[in-house]
Amino acid sequence: MVNTALDVPGIRLQAGELLALRGDAPRAGRAPPASRRPGAVPAKPAGAGMDLREIRAFAEGDDTRRIDPAATARTGTPHIRSFHEDRDETLLLIADFRPPMLWGTGATLRSVRAARRLALLGWRAVAQGTSLAAIGVGAGGVTAIPFGGGVRQMIRVSHMLASRHDHALESGGGALPLVEALIRAARLAPPGADVMIATGTDGIAREDEPALARLARRRRVRVLLALDPSETTPPSSPLPIHAGALTRFARLRPFDRAALSQRLRALNVGLEVLGDDAG
Template identity: 70%
Template structure:
């Protein structure tokens, strides 16, 4: 049960607000599932299949493991091979409800805005006929809802996010690593699927990078970053910081999202910045 002082919009996450994000999302698209199994959508994006798509000049951000030795030797410039693959249109949402996400200086906690962003993506995925799964990670542990499709399934996801957020608000203890959730995600998300991880700029620690890179090898992984007002416009005055008998003054700097994007690009992960709740 959430404490009364936390039962307020922007602090407590409700099922109703996540379901209300459906409005305008479930419009019939031109894609239809190729079978009755949710998530089966034939496609020919660049991937890691067996059919050669093209050999082209290497550009920044390409996977160096796909360099073609013959074309590179022949031209004297690095070239890579890209392949087609049959994409399984499954979207896995990962919600970070650990203590660093449970705060905010704006209209809503980071964790609430992260859940809203994930729900929007979930509704859009259902609108095109994809299947959706979700993993939640908090100080209370890791929970999940396996993939499915349809409005009722999105209702189960909304309930899981709301109840998981309630437990996170009441949970005590150390902030766990993301690694366990990322390892589970690799089992839950099929090759060719999409993974959306909503967390903070400091949410991926150094020990989380290897499982995140493994997850991104055969999947499209994106980090959703809900920026807090203090991230973009911190106070200009120096702030006092005290730890026991030690104290000093420090100035906060705006978050460098470009540096974070470069770090994630090395792991084959893209970055989506969420500046406000309209994003």
């Protein structure tokens, strides 16, 4: 059970509030098909489609059966043909509930605001017939829900997010790297999937970048950045900093999102900013 002092809106994440966001998501005009391909039973995608996307140099891990003889003979180095994927729409949500996300100077914690946004994206995906999966990462480790569809899947995701958030509030502990969740995501999400990672300004460390780049190699990855009011509109006056008998004054600067955007762009990852409570 969560401490009663933490059981207040904006601090504790309730499954009910995530389920209620279904009303904010657009409803489909008719029930979506189980699969984008013909037939009533969803099936695993067969792989690449028939439309040529590019001919490029062979890289480690590529399928040797797709080597293009003409380009290989012309250049003297192995080249392969790659095709646009023939796949169903898939979305993987990753919620960061590590200690740096469990704070806020506004009406809600970073983690709560990020989870609400992920849930809204999840409900929109359900309305469009998209297959959905979710990962929650906290000081206690990584929890994953494999891909599924429909309202029942989103209900499972909502309860998982609320449960993992409760555990994060109670457990505390040090901030683990995000890399374990990124490795799990690469195993879970098929090529061509959309991946949304909700985290904070300090959520992606330098040691996470290789795993993030591998995840983004054949998937559309975006970071949903939950900003606190102190990071978007910090106080204009200097603030005192006390260390024993010493006192210094410092002025806070707004978070430089352009620098993070450039860093992520080099990894083939997009950035979406989730503003403070007022925004």
